[in-house]
Amino acid sequence: MTLDASRIAFRPYWWDIEEPLRQTHNDPLPPEADVVIVGGGFTGMAAALPLARAGKSVIIIEKSTPGYGASTRNGGINSASIRPSHHDLERHYGRDFADKIFLEASAARQDLEDFCQREKIDGKFKLSGWFKGAMSARDYDYLAHETDYLRETLNIPCHMISKADQHKEIATDRFYGGMVEEDVGGFHPSKFFAGFLRVITEAGVRIFEETAVHDIIDHASSGKIVITSKGKVHGGTVIVATNGYTGGREHKFSRFLRRRLVPVRSSIIVTEHLGEERVKALMPAMRMYGNTAELVTYFRPTPDGQRILLGARGAEAVPTIKTVNFLRKRLISILPQLSDTQIDYCWTGNVAFNRQLIPRIFTHDGIHYSSGYAGSGTVWARWCGKKLAEHILGQSNDPSILSGDITSAVPLYDGHPWFMPFVYSWYGLKDQINEWRHG
Numbered sequence: 468m469t470l471d472a473s474r475i476a477f478r479p480y481w482w483d484i485e486e487p488l489r490q491t492h493n494d495p496l497p498p499e500a501d502v503v504i505v506g507g508g509f510t511g512m513a514a515a516l517p518l519a520r521a522g523k524s525v526i527i528i529e530k531s532t533p534g535y536g537a538s539t540r541n542g543g544i545n546s547a548s549i550r551p552s553h554h555d556l557e558r559h560y561g562r563d564f565a566d567k568i569f570l571e572a573s574a575a576r577q578d579l580e581d582f583c584q585r586e587k588i589d590g591k592f593k594l595s596g597w598f599k600g601a602m603s604a605r606d607y608d609y610l611a612h613e614t615d616y617l618r619e620t621l622n623i624p625c626h627m628i629s630k631a632d633q634h635k636e637i638a639t640d641r642f643y644g645g646m647v648e649e650d651v652g653g654f655h656p657s658k659f660f661a662g663f664l665r666v667i668t669e670a671g672v673r674i675f676e677e678t679a680v681h682d683i684i685d686h687a688s689s690g691k692i693v694i695t696s697k698g699k700v701h702g703g704t705v706i707v708a709t710n711g712y713t714g715g716r717e718h719k720f721s722r723f724l725r726r727r728l729v730p731v732r733s734s735i736i737v738t739e740h741l742g743e744e745r746v747k748a749l750m751p752a753m754r755m756y757g758n759t760a761e762l763v764t765y766f767r768p769t770p771d772g773q774r775i776l777l778g779a780r781g782a783e784a785v786p787t788i789k790t791v792n793f794l795r796k797r798l799i800s801i802l803p804q805l806s807d808t809q810i811d812y813c814w815t816g817n818v819a820f821n822r823q824l825i826p827r828i829f830t831h832d833g834i835h836y837s838s839g840y841a842g843s844g845t846v847w848a849r850w851c852g853k854k855l856a857e858h859i860l861g862q863s864n865d866p867s868i869l870s871g872d873i874t875s876a877v878p879l880y881d882g883h884p885w886f887m888p889f890v891y892s893w894y895g896l897k898d899q900i901n902e903w904r905h906g
């Protein structure tokens with residue numbers, strides 16, 4: 468079937484909501500604030516809230532509009548995934564570290580649910596569970612091994628689904644069975660963002676939008692001077708929360724982070740209205756879904772249960788019909804029943820990877836950072852922003868296992884990910900070999 472390109476909206480499906488995604492004030496940038504945060508996404512807002520509630524004056528400086536980065540563009544899957552497996556983490560950093568990260572991910576997921584309830588945020592959060600489809604028989608065995616460990620040793624609720632039972636989860640034969648993580652949910656990113664924005668606004672945090680930070684320099688006595696497109700501000704404490712949008716050479720301050728973070732494009736499509744009955748027939752368990760491929764694909768029903776959303780890594784900077792066709796091919800490879808389905812939305816955004824492929828919270832040269840969520844930031848960004856604020860407030864009775872180490876710079880790299888086409892080809896090849904040899 469040929470797509471009707473004229474009906475595709477090249478913007479996030481999530482942006483069509485009634486709740487405001489911006490603050491209404493017209494205040495000029497103040498000359499000083501106790502805390503200045505660069506970047507108005509989940510990380511920046513999460514760091515701002517405890518600091519403002521502790522009585523500090525907190526401002527967020529955002530280059531575009533609040534949430535314009537990944538925070539209102541994501542798939543809304545609240546997995547707090549860790550890109551390396553438990554086995555790989557154990558091999559590199561020891562079992563204790565691996566256990567602690569997986570337990571912290573579980574605590575962070577629970578904390579997101581509690582946060583929505585406590586702050587009365589109607590982000591359409593639902594504890595749906597997450598099905599991860601095995602791309603080969605070998606992947607199934609790996610998942611089964613990991614599932615046993617997570618359930619029996621760490622008490623993380625998860626179980627395996629055999630290939631024979633797979634249709635109870637999703638109407639496909641594409642996978643060799645899979646793993647279900649029961650404590651994973653999904654939300655509506657913009658509705659959650661709008662609720663979060665209301666909460667920080669009530670706490671007194673002001674966002675200065677359409678204001679780019681160009682540089683951060685030492686103040687003569689204490690703190691930093693943040694130089695922006697709309698003037699300077701003295702910040703007692705400065706947090707950089709720019710993640711996958713850390714920017715290029717025009718922003719001098721970002722060089723340190725830019726050399727440590729690789730932005731990777733992720734793109735998403737949303738089908739036409741299918742109706743709940745058809746979506747349920749395709750996804751009977753109505754969970755969040757993903758797979759074990761290196762070039763991962765993620766998919767889910769939209770929160771109203773009427774459409775299907777699918778995303779994958781890699782795309783053009785500005786999405787075109789080529790992006791749509793690339794993602795639609797993935798969709799049909801999993802759910803061939805949708806080969807006659809139109810696509811209504813397509814968009815792209817940036818996620819960020821560091822060399823360790825795990826989120827990191829650290830301080831360098833008096834500036835605080837949290838970043839590197841490796842495409843799983845809907846839970847991690849809020850959690851790490853909060854943990855960073857607790858550290859700044861000296862409330863770190865329960866410090867994050869992700870705190871401390873500064874990630875190392877990527878060799879021969881200064882913010883332009885010239886090597887990504889090679890990385891995509893290499894991972895694509897690995898995926899093909901995995902299916903061919905171990906399928």
Ligand SMILES: Cc1cc2nc3c(=O)[nH]c(=O)nc-3n(C[C@H](O)[C@H](O)[C@H](O)COP(=O)(O)OP(=O)(O)OC[C@H]3O[C@@H](n4cnc5c(N)ncnc54)[C@H](O)[C@@H]3O)c2cc1C
Pocket residue numbers: 505506507508509510511528529530531532533534535536537538539540541542543544545546547678679680681708709710711712713714718733734735765778814815816817818819838840841842843844845846847848
């Ligand atoms: C297409 C896509 C799908 C995704 N799907 C999922 C998913 O299903 N589940 C999941 O867990 N995660 C997902 N993610 C990842 C998740 O959305 C991010 O990890 C998370 O939103 C990061 O939040 P953040 O606040 O750190 O960064 P962002 O939300 O990206 O915010 C950074 C902000 O910094 C601003 N900024 C940058 N430079 C400057 C400057 N010089 N001055 C001022 N402001 C600046 C940017 O404009 C931007 O708004 C996805 C991401 C994308 C792009």
